[in-house]
Structures are given as structure tokens and as C-alpha cells.
Amino acid sequence: MNILIVEDDNRVADFLDRGLRAEGYSVQVVRNGIDGLARARDAAVQTDSNATPTLLILDVMLPGMTGLEICQTLRATGVPMPILMLSALGALEDRVAGLRLGADDYLAKPFAFEELLVRITALMRRSRHMAPAAAPQLAVADLVMDRQSMRVTRAGQPIALTARELALLELLMSAPGRLFSRERILSNVWGTNEDPLTNIVDVYIRRLRAKIDDNSSQPLIHTVRGLGYRLEKLQAA
Numbered sequence: 001m002n003i004l005i006v007e008d009d010n011r012v013a014d015f016l017d018r019g020l021r022a023e024g025y026s027v028q029v030v031r032n033g034i035d036g037l038a039r040a041r042d043a044a045v046q047t048d049s050n051a052t053p054t055l056l057i058l059d060v061m062l063p064g065m066t067g068l069e070i071c072q073t074l075r076a077t078g079v080p081m082p083i084l085m086l087s088a089l090g091a092l093e094d095r096v097a098g099l100r101l102g103a104d105d106y107l108a109k110p111f112a113f114e115e116l117l118v119r120i121t122a123l124m125r126r127s128r129h130m131a132p133a134a135a136p137q138l139a140v141a142d143l144v145m146d147r148q149s150m151r152v153t154r155a156g157q158p159i160a161l162t163a164r165e166l167a168l169l170e171l172l173m174s175a176p177g178r179l180f181s182r183e184r185i186l187s188n189v190w191g192t193n194e195d196p197l198t199n200i201v202d203v204y205i206r207r208l209r210a211k212i213d214d215n216s217s218q219p220l221i222h223t224v225r226g227l228g229y230r231l232e233k234l235q236a237a
Helices: 010-022 033-048 067-076 092-100 113-126 163-173 182-190 200-212
Strands: 002-006 026-030 054-059 083-087 105-108 137-140 143-146 151-154 157-159 221-224 228-231
Touching (some): 002 033, 010 026, 010 113, 026 033, 054 067, 067 083, 067 092, 083 092, 083 113, 105 113, 143 163, 163 182, 163 200, 163 228, 182 200, 182 228, 200 221
Parallel strands (some): 002 026, 054 083, 083 105
Antiparallel strands (some): 137 143, 143 151, 151 157
């Protein structure tokens, strides 16, 4: 998913830009309300043309046009784009105002980046109807997953996986080459209640490797130390 950030605080905007890019998102940053509304409208048109959907992260206090005004204008013109509002105004009445004007979620500053990621993931789940239908089959090299039967084969040989292993593999295969952090894997595969300090992701990655890569000359699951995991076929040196 693409993420459009409308934020005039350079420190916050740069922090979000770096962090979300590291999580594998395509990010655009706009620093005033007028340009933010124009970019959001452009993104909505592209989504209608079957491009990748865009999520809007919107500050409330902006030069030119407030985040509340942007949100209200987008909803009044029928734009269904998921909107997450950020604001130093965290009182109940401020949150209620944002939600009443059409925001899907509201996060008060300061916030933990991990919480922001979880909220983005939740909004993505709610807005899946905006994205093109998922492909019935995923394939990376000779690894194939049939999403309807949830059967997996490698080089034509069936691989028996548990439900959790299937969910983890589907996430990795959904974006070959994309780096998935442990926190993002936890929020997608285990939900938001799992302790982010647990090593459960490492345990399940080892299980997948044992079933998928150990009997193959071409490993597909790769570790980027300290950052996370990706699934892809690397070219021979």
C-alpha cells in the first residue's frame, strides 16, 4: 500500500518517512494542507484506476487548510480512502471531532511507532475491498501456494504446513523481495496481542526453512540481520 503523509512538522514527517519506508511502504510527504488535499485526490483517482490503494496519514494543524477540513472535503466528495489522523490535540472532544468528520482512526502525539504500524495494518484490513482481488495462486521460483485449497508445493512436491505456518508463508509470498520486520509479521500473523519481544517469529521462520529450503539448492527465505526477513529467489553470483 502507498502512504501519503500530510505533516508540516519536519521532524515528525522525516521520522515517519524513514520508518515507513523501512517497513516496505511507498511513501509521499506533503507539508501543507492545500497540496495535501490535491495529492489525496490524485491518489483516489489512481486507486479508482486499479492502482495500489493509498492510506492517508493526516496531521490536524496544517498551514493553508487544516486536517479536519481536508478530511471533511474528501468524505463530502465520496473519497473512501482510509484516513489516520495525527494530532497533539488528544482530548476526547478532539478525537470525536476527527472521527465524526470521516477519519477512520485518530492517534494522539506523541505516539509509539509500533502502535502506528498496528493501526495502519488494521486500516489496511478494513479497506481490502478497495484493492484488486487477491490472486488465487502465489508463486516464487518453484514454490507455489494455492490460496483456495491452502496447499503448498515446492518443485511439485507437497509440503505440509500448520495454519500459522501457512499464514506466515502467505504474507512473505504476497510481496517477494519485500523486507518484513518482526513487528510487522507479528501484527499480521499473530494479531496485536503478542509481546513484540518474543522470539516466536524466529521460531516459525526456522520451521518454514526446515520444510521449504533444507532440501533445495536454492534457498528462498533470507534474513536481514537486525531488520527482518524476506522471501525471494536470489540470482546466482
